[in-house]
Amino acid sequence: MADLLITSPANPRLKALVALRRRRTREETGTTLVEGHEELTLALASGVRPQTLFVCPELFSPAGHAGRQEIGRQEDLVAHARQLGAEVVRLNRTAFEKVAYREGPDGLLAVVPAVGRAxxxxxxxxxxxxxxxxxxxxxxxxxxxxxxxxxxxxxxxxxxxxxxxxxxxxxxxxxxxxxxxxxxxxxxxxxxxxxxxxxxxxxxxxxxxxxxxxxxxxxxxxxxxxxxxxxxxxxxxxxxxxxxxxxxxxxxxxxxxxxxxxxxxxxxxxxxxxxxxxx
Known part of the structure; x- marks a missing residue:
């Protein structure tokens, strides 16, 4: 089954994603956001199972030998998240930059269960x-x-x-x-x-x-x-x-x-x- 593709920044799913920047929404949904390859890699290695992974291949590392290696690592992370049961949603650059909260996003943003315990x-x-x-x-x-x-x-x-x-x-x-x-x-x-x-x-x-x-x-x-x-x-x-x-x-x-x-x-x-x- 092909990944869902979203190109409109006005898409309701993207509005819900932006809403997770608010504490009240995070508490109501029991979820939070993780953006970036390094952060997501550590989260997955720690046992986190993402619910949804939003990806923008346009923002993956530029061309060149080192760039191709980095792109490979990012694609491996996407595959790993999919194996863990995450829904993978592809966004174009305009849509991804609408929901990204980091400067210079690398094209990876996930919704994961809330962190913390009693x-x-x-x-x-x-x-x-x-x-x-x-x-x-x-x-x-x-x-x-x-x-x-x-x-x-x-x-x-x-x-x-x-x-x-x-x-x-x-x-x-x-x-x-x-x-x-x-x-x-x-x-x-x-x-x-x-x-x-x-x-x-x-x-x-x-x-x-x-x-x-x-x-x-x-x-x-x-x-x-x-x-x-x-x-x-x-x-x-x-x-x-x-x-x-x-x-x-x-x-x-x-x-x-x-x-x-x-x-x-x-x-x-x-x-x-x-x-x-x-x-």
Whole structure:
């Protein structure tokens, strides 16, 4: 059976696709968007089964030896998605650029099931390294933290009282698809703290308002590194629950780093300590 071809940007299916950029629509449909070869490859490798894959061969890599290799990889991805049961819909360039949310789209956009799970569904080891992000507003920051979490071997990331959702296309883009590779959950701060306490996970919260450096605490064993919102940082509920409040030394004019950078520094210190202990 031939793939459906859509050429009109006014097609109702494309309007429904654009609507998935809104959080309310994502929550109502239980789906989200993934755009780009790299992000889709990681999503599929992580077990995601796309519902629909929209493709535009006109936007595949240009001619030339390297270009032909890239086109081959993109066509392989389309074939893989089809094997997983995805409907494949072909769009012309005008129609695809109507629905694409990235600059310089590569001709691949999929509708996939919503990402995220309940805290009770997170399966963590006794010495798990976790990341908790409280009240983070910017999708780019949440996505960047996911890339770090994946690289640092974090067992799960919990968004506490988040302003954005895991399925935000800009979270997916900034995470390079790692939102599908790292277990993620959403909860209130109170729920997240109760969950950590029940599992005897020590909470380490970053804040500039402490004398203790992040390198001065034991980050091995079951530990959750927590960062607060971009503007105000961790709130009193989170700070009061901390086993340790730690700061990153600042030698310039500013008194703090971007929240994603702060998370990266502390998480990789935790990874360094764990590798040193294993050696």
């Amino acid at each position: 805290l009770s569904q997170l399966d963590t080891d006794d010495d798990a390294l976790l990341l908790m992000a409280q009240g983070v507003e910017k999708p780019g920051n949440l996505g960047a933290m996911l890339r770090t979490a994946d690289a640092a071997g974090v067992s799960a990331v919990v968004a506490a009282d988040p302003v954005t959702d895991w399925g935000n296309p800009n979270v997916v883009r900034a995470s390079k698809g790692t939102v599908f590779a790292v277990p993620v959950a959403t909860a209130t701060t109170v729920e997240a703290l109760a969950w950590l306490s029940a599992r005897q996970v020590r909470l380490v919260v970053t804040t500039p308002d402490t004398d203790r450096l992040y390198t001065e605490v034991d980050l091995t064993g079951a530990v959750a590194v927590a960062v607060g919102a971009e503007k105000h940082g961790a709130d009193d509920t989170l700070l009061d629950a901390a086993a340790y409040r730690v700061r990153i030394p600042m030698h310039g004019k500013a008194n703090s780093l971007n929240v994603a950078a702060s998370a990266a520094i502390v998480l990789f210190e935790a990874r360094r300590q764990r590798m040193a202990g294993a050696g």
